[in-house]
Amino acid sequence: MNTQPRLVEVRKNVLKQNDIVARDLRRRFKDAGVFVVSLVSSPGSGKTAFLEKTLTLLGQRCRVAALVGDLATDNDAVRLAGARVPVKQITTGTLCHLEAAMVQTSIEEEAWDLEELEFLFIENVGNLVCPSSYDLGEDLRLVLLSVAEGEDKPLKYPTIFNTADVAIVTKMDLAEAVEFDLAAANSNIQRVRPGMKVLRVSSKSGSGFDEWLQFLTSARASRLHLAS
Amino acid sequence: MNTQPRLVEVRKNVLKQNDIVARDLRRRFKDAGVFVVSLVSSPGSGKTAFLEKTLTLLGQRCRVAALVGDLATDNDAVRLAGARVPVKQITTGTLCHLEAAMVQTSIEEEAWDLEELEFLFIENVGNLVCPSSYDLGEDLRLVLLSVAEGEDKPLKYPTIFNTADVAIVTKMDLAEAVEFDLAAANSNIQRVRPGMKVLRVSSKSGSGFDEWLQFLTSARASRLHLAS
Numbered sequence: 282m283n284t285q286p287r288l289v290e291v292r293k294n295v296l297k298q299n300d301i302v303a304r305d306l307r308r309r310f311k312d313a314g315v316f317v318v319s320l321v322s323s324p325g326s327g328k329t330a331f332l333e334k335t336l337t338l339l340g341q342r343c344r345v346a347a348l349v350g351d352l353a354t355d356n357d358a359v360r361l362a363g364a365r366v367p368v369k370q371i372t373t374g375t376l377c378h379l380e381a382a383m384v385q386t387s388i389e390e391e392a393w394d395l396e397e398l399e400f401l402f403i404e405n406v407g408n409l410v411c412p413s414s415y416d417l418g419e420d421l422r423l424v425l426l427s428v429a430e431g432e433d434k435p436l437k438y439p440t441i442f443n444t445a446d447v448a449i450v451t452k453m454d455l456a457e458a459v460e461f462d463l464a465a466a467n468s469n470i471q472r473v474r475p476g477m478k479v480l481r482v483s484s485k486s487g488s489g490f491d492e493w494l495q496f497l498t499s500a501r502a503s504r505l506h507l508a509s
Numbered sequence: 510m511n512t513q514p515r516l517v518e519v520r521k522n523v524l525k526q527n528d529i530v531a532r533d534l535r536r537r538f539k540d541a542g543v544f545v546v547s548l549v550s551s552p553g554s555g556k557t558a559f560l561e562k563t564l565t566l567l568g569q570r571c572r573v574a575a576l577v578g579d580l581a582t583d584n585d586a587v588r589l590a591g592a593r594v595p596v597k598q599i600t601t602g603t604l605c606h607l608e609a610a611m612v613q614t615s616i617e618e619e620a621w622d623l624e625e626l627e628f629l630f631i632e633n634v635g636n637l638v639c640p641s642s643y644d645l646g647e648d649l650r651l652v653l654l655s656v657a658e659g660e661d662k663p664l665k666y667p668t669i670f671n672t673a674d675v676a677i678v679t680k681m682d683l684a685e686a687v688e689f690d691l692a693a694a695n696s697n698i699q700r701v702r703p704g705m706k707v708l709r710v711s712s713k714s715g716s717g718f719d720e721w722l723q724f725l726t727s728a729r730a731s732r733l734h735l736a737s
Binding site: 323324325326351352353354356375377406407408409410411427429430431433434436437438439440452455458459 | 551552553554579580581582584603605634635636637638639655657658659661662664665666667668680683686687
């Protein structure tokens with residue numbers, strides 16, 4: 282198709298523009314001392330359940346807030362309201378990913394005082410492809426993979442695993458029912474991104490959340506330490 | 510972002526170009542008497558397992574072939590080799606969807622004689638957003654939704670449900686373990702696309718496949734009837 286090279290060129294400009302906004306966001310987050318975590322995964326991998334549990338547990342002792350992206354509906358924001366922390370829904374319409382400018386606009390619209398926050402979570406649209414190219418200024422990008430999805434996802438969607446910092450295997454309570462092969466999943470993750478940290482959780486039973494929250498708190502502490 | 514309007518304009522050209530190729534494909538498929546079914550879903554919804562079962566059962570009495578799209582790996586084609594029907598893997602690189610031109614090229618590369626086929630299946634890249642805009646010349650588009658994904662997917666990804674003809678609820682064998690609410694899922698599908706046909710299957714146990722294959726055979730017969 283002869284329109285392809287032009288599309289690539291325009292897409293490069295969009296990505297370049299996104300990187301500029303993301304860089305600015307990252308500086309603001311750092312200056313405010315807020316640790317920003319983004320979540321990417323397929324639709325239905327359990328991002329919202331994972332976030333709900335994280336916000337509820339972390340919200341008891343830290344100041345946290347969340348931005349949640351979806352094409353349509355504010356279901357996720359409604360679900361997360363139970364966690365009693367500030368949550369803002371970003372509706373993207375037909376756009377298959379969040380962009381840094383949407384994060385920026387949402388923070389400004391909500392007039393959140395970033396210096397009052399310790400953690401900000403950003404849940405991306407459910408998509409294992411497109412979000413990989415868009416930096417949101419986050420400190421940590423999590424890719425979630427549910428046991429129901431199949432162990433070869435990292436090989437099939439290598440870019441998203443490559444651009445993420447930590448892999449979270451979700452729905453561990455179903456592992457036996459779906460005959461999940463943890464060793465195979467782990468080995469596929471390591472093939473795509475050698476050394477990647479992998480955590481396993483069940484948002485239903487709560488298993489794995491102690492380790493996850495400990496990891497998160499340490500990651501923030503070491504970031505602040507590096508920044509000082 | 511000032512590059513956005515230009516991106517939209519270029520994207521329109523790509524879609525227009527895709528539509529031209531898809532129209533040509535649809536005419537070729539119709540002339541050859543091959544019934545073409547495409548499959549879209551999130552990564553991990555069980556497209557490949559569903560296709561494997563379908564090819565195996567249908568392949569015993571009809572001439573069938575399949576094109577399977579993925580960003581990377583030929584895992585799906587290898588898995589489907591067991592069905593003993595012609596299967597060709599399309600690797601899209603970083604592209605998050607199949608385009609009509611890729612289907613056209615693959616058919617030409619494989620030198621498949623379309624007149625020899627009764628059914629051709631096209632498995633799209635696992636993505637609930639981007640494939641919705643790309644016509645592949647298919648007669649029937651299936652959107653798959655696994656019981657492990659949550660009942661609100663149709664509301665969150667309305668466009669893909671709107672552009673599909675039939676919804677297939679997969680992994681029914683896990684319905685109880687994940688507390689799947691079929692009535693809620695059905696009602697959400699009907700809210701997005703009133704009257705949409707919904708079938709339920711388990712590729713593991715084989716339940717629901719009789720009804721699915723019967724539906725498929727009737728759909729092809731009535732298309733041929735209309736065409737004659």
